[in-house]
Amino acid sequence: MLILAIDTSAVASAALVSDDALEGVVASFATEDTRSHAEVLAPGIDDLLASAGVSGSDVDAIVTGVGPGPFTGLRSGIATARTLAFVWNKPLYGMMSLDAVALEVAESTDAVPEFLVVTDARRKEVYWARYSLADGQLPQLEDGPHVGFAADLPDLPAFGAGAGLYSDALKANPAFSSEQPDALYLGQFALARLAAGDPLPDSTPLYLRESDAQVPGPRKRAL
Amino acid sequence: MNRQQPLVLGIESSCDETGVGIVRGTTLLTNTVSSSMDEHVRFGGVIPEIASRAHLDAFVPTLRQALDDAGVELDDIDAIAVTSGPGLAGALMVGVCAAKALAVATGKPLYAINHLVAHVGVGLLDGKSPASASGGVGSGVAPRLPDNLGALLVSGGHTEILKINSITDDVQLLGSTIDDAAGEAYDKVARILGLGYPGGPAIDRLAKTGNPKAIRFPRGLSQPKYMGSAEEPGPHRYDWSFSGLKTAVARCVEQFEARGEEVPVADIAAAFQEAVVDVITSKAVLACRENGIKDVLLGGGVAANSRLRELTGQRCASAGIRLHVPPLDLCTDNGAMVAALGAQLVMAGVAPSGIRFAPDSSMPVTAVSLPA
Numbered sequence A: 001m002l003i004l005a006i007d008t009s010a011v012a013s014a015a016l017v018s019d020d021a022l023e024g025v026v027a028s029f030a031t032e033d034t035r036s037h038a039e040v041l042a043p044g045i046d047d048l049l050a051s052a053g054v055s056g057s058d059v060d061a062i063v064t065g066v067g068p069g070p071f072t073g074l075r076s077g078i079a080t081a082r083t084l085a086f087v088w089n090k091p092l093y094g095m096m097s098l099d100a101v102a103l104e105v106a107e108s109t110d111a112v113p114e115f116l117v118v119t120d121a122r123r124k125e126v127y128w129a130r131y132s133l134a135d136g137q138l139p140q141l142e143d144g145p146h147v148g149f150a151a152d153l154p155d156l157p158a159f160g161a162g163a164g165l166y167s168d169a170l171k172a173n174p175a176f177s178s179e180q181p182d183a184l185y186l187g188q189f190a191l192a193r194l195a196a197g198d199p200l201p202d203s204t205p206l207y208l209r210e211s212d213a214q215v216p217g218p219r220k221r222a223l
Numbered sequence B: 001m002n003r004q005q006p007l008v009l010g011i012e013s014s015c016d017e018t019g020v021g022i023v024r025g026t027t028l029l030t031n032t033v034s035s036s037m038d039e040h041v042r043f044g045g046v047i048p049e050i051a052s053r054a055h056l057d058a059f060v061p062t063l064r065q066a067l068d069d070a071g072v073e074l075d076d077i078d079a080i081a082v083t084s085g086p087g088l089a090g091a092l093m094v095g096v097c098a099a100k101a102l103a104v105a106t107g108k109p110l111y112a113i114n115h116l117v118a119h120v121g122v123g124l125l126d127g128k129s130p131a132s133a134s135g136g137v138g139s140g141v142a143p144r145l146p147d148n149l150g151a152l153l154v155s156g157g158h159t160e161i162l163k164i165n166s167i168t169d170d171v172q173l174l175g176s177t178i179d180d181a182a183g184e185a186y187d188k189v190a191r192i193l194g195l196g197y198p199g200g201p202a203i204d205r206l207a208k209t210g211n212p213k214a215i216r217f218p219r220g221l222s223q224p225k226y227m228g229s230a231e232e233p234g235p236h237r238y239d240w241s242f243s244g245l246k247t248a249v250a251r252c253v254e255q256f257e258a259r260g261e262e263v264p265v266a267d268i269a270a271a272f273q274e275a276v277v278d279v280i281t282s283k284a285v286l287a288c289r290e291n292g293i294k295d296v297l298l299g300g301g302v303a304a305n306s307r308l309r310e311l312t313g314q315r316c317a318s319a320g321i322r323l324h325v326p327p328l329d330l331c332t333d334n335g336a337m338v339a340a341l342g343a344q345l346v347m348a349g350v351a352p353s354g355i356r357f358a359p360d361s362s363m364p365v366t367a368v369s370l371p372a
């Protein structure tokens, strides 16, 4: 099974993952910055397909990170994934973006039985989720995702760029202090869950915050 | 690619309308629009984040609907066009990302198009061309824009007067609002008067029962220091400002209330509308006269306003300028106008924009489409 995975919850990334390929990865790319998704994502995917010699008809499913993440960036990946799935007529699945970091933790030597994944939510807040990890298993989401202040998070080892950003308030793992959700891990996680017969959610974004819009109150009358 | 009668799909997401239009050359095949306007009502104006969320959910269904309505397959399309600016940054981003994905998935060329110039592009659709829209000639006329064409665009997002030397590569901005768009002023004043959203239709309706001369509201940027003369134009000769007008209306209402008098809502609505329409049309006609413009196309949602149409018509007629008003569903933001301009670019042999461009919320009209 060949999956095109996309995530723009923080940086822009995409990957072709397959259960046939060595290590599961056919090709992948990720940008460093978190603000130019609209420019880089489509060319990145185009190059990815070309370099792997893959066309839309070869792809079996599309997976998109559904956040949480800054809204505008998050939407660029979901809009891209939804459009590709429509044109190619392929199934589309959503994956919670923090799962990508959780899988990366699970595959690392820093893995612990219980941990947090934390990313930057801007406005002095973080997006976070709590995972448990049993030997040889996929990380299990126990709580979240949430948005909140770093100081209010559970006292557990914390992984991800949000932990690095607030290392004074969190038990940040230094090896993961700038790690962002990457489509590569998200795709592998999705592949594993699909192989296990685990149903994946749809591509509805996890905004976690309402729009800032305020319903205007009644106009104050003179006198 | 078919350069004579290209089949072009246009995508629009610069404000609160998700639009997908399809044209073949100058023939309109479909104009499919999904609006999030209802979701903005309780806020009294367009909330960018709400509009962006709505675009994301509306895009694929709108695209599917447009293809069904037009009876075409994506494979048949010659080119894709998308609004890349000006507009709300987050809203533009959704349409641009979707359009790029469409280009990647289909391998079709993509044009990144200026929203304001696209408003003029609808004038080139069969039966909607300035030649026929004026009522003189029926449809079937080979659409061609008149020389010395101007465009007056009035909406909730913009207020501009343009000169179109060539719709594919030479458009000039003669004047624009320096603060609120005219439609935005309508929304704000409607809120002050307790008339709900959108403000334009509500004020237009009520104004018919009021006396426009009951109160004299200011015409922004009309003083000599801003206007100058034809020979020595002031800094804002063809520009508008509506924020002072909104403040004047608020103060007027407060004065009635402070005196314990009933607020003459209909008179205020009529006087406000007269101030807006008077200053828009007088400056637009001045800009036309001084720039050799003989034909003017009216675009934008406020083109639906009865008084704006009436006064623009009168003043254009007395200045010897022909006024063209496309059907209203093509005046408001839509994908057909983007497709129409895209088709013109293809027919003129302009190179596509590729998929590396960034949306530009303040894209100038001098950029009709973005270079690769």
Ligand SMILES: [Zn+2]
Binding pocket: B115, B119, B155, B157, B158, B300, B332, B333
């Ligand atoms: Zn517009």
